[in-house]
Amino acid sequence: MLLRGTAGTPLPSSLHLPTATTSRHHPHSHSLSISASSSSTTSSSATFPATPLSISDAELESRGFALHRDAASLDLDRLNAVFVAVGFPRRDPGKIRVALEHTDALVWVQQRRTEKPVAFARATGDGVFNAIIWDVVVDPSFQGIGLGKAVMERLVDDLLARGINNIALYSEPRVLGFYRPLGFVADPDGIRGMVYSRKQKKKK
Numbered sequence: 001m002l003l004r005g006t007a008g009t010p011l012p013s014s015l016h017l018p019t020a021t022t023s024r025h026h027p028h029s030h031s032l033s034i035s036a037s038s039s040s041t042t043s044s045s046a047t048f049p050a051t052p053l054s055i056s057d058a059e060l061e062s063r064g065f066a067l068h069r070d071a072a073s074l075d076l077d078r079l080n081a082v083f084v085a086v087g088f089p090r091r092d093p094g095k096i097r098v099a100l101e102h103t104d105a106l107v108w109v110q111q112r113r114t115e116k117p118v119a120f121a122r123a124t125g126d127g128v129f130n131a132i133i134w135d136v137v138v139d140p141s142f143q144g145i146g147l148g149k150a151v152m153e154r155l156v157d158d159l160l161a162r163g164i165n166n167i168a169l170y171s172e173p174r175v176l177g178f179y180r181p182l183g184f185v186a187d188p189d190g191i192r193g194m195v196y197s198r199k200q201k202k203k204k
């Protein structure tokens, strides 16, 4: 598990997420986890803003992208298509909807011209102390232009703005280099993430 090196409220039944007043993955079967936490995981005061944004909302707009922090206009079938395009398993849209209802914070980018989601990240958690980031994806046609970083920076900032300082995620080995500059470190202070493994249990 990756922890963010120093760096909301649960969703109601609607898919509207609380919007942070800021400016600014599912655990894959072969994932390695990393995380980011402040020095005190129980502190309710966030150091904010953590880092300047690499790309402003206005710059994204000028490039034809709209930022969203709720799932109200998110087309779940098209999101599913992005998951599949990056190699995640296709999921039941009904289950995606439930997952989003239990999501504390999300950020996604929509291409204005086609209205399709092209970048996405979400976080679940207890709403005050801890969060885990899931489903960080960028449509392959839009990778490498800063959208992954843009959603991650904003998602982390939104969590920090709520006082959620203990932020973790699972990372595939090939993506560690993407998360590190965003402040995530593996095994902080020797702390290791552990994931329940049914397979391993059977072996015993």
Ligand SMILES: CC(C)(COP(=O)(O)OP(=O)(O)OC[C@H]1O[C@@H](n2cnc3c(N)ncnc32)[C@H](O)[C@@H]1OP(=O)(O)O)[C@@H](O)C(=O)NCCC(=O)NCCS
Binding pocket: 025, 086, 136, 137, 138, 139, 142, 143, 144, 145, 146, 147, 148, 149, 150, 170, 171, 172, 174, 175, 176, 177, 178
């Ligand atoms: C990983 C992913 C989200 C990155 O999104 P992206 O939009 O392509 O990345 P960005 O363009 O925002 O890149 C931001 C920075 O990270 C770097 N970067 C991107 N992917 C990287 C990788 N796999 N390893 C190392 N660095 C990476 C970029 O070079 C860039 O560096 P810079 O700021 O110095 O210019 C995207 O490639 C993706 O969706 N991959 C498939 C799904 C996946 O693996 N998700 C993560 C599951 S753990």
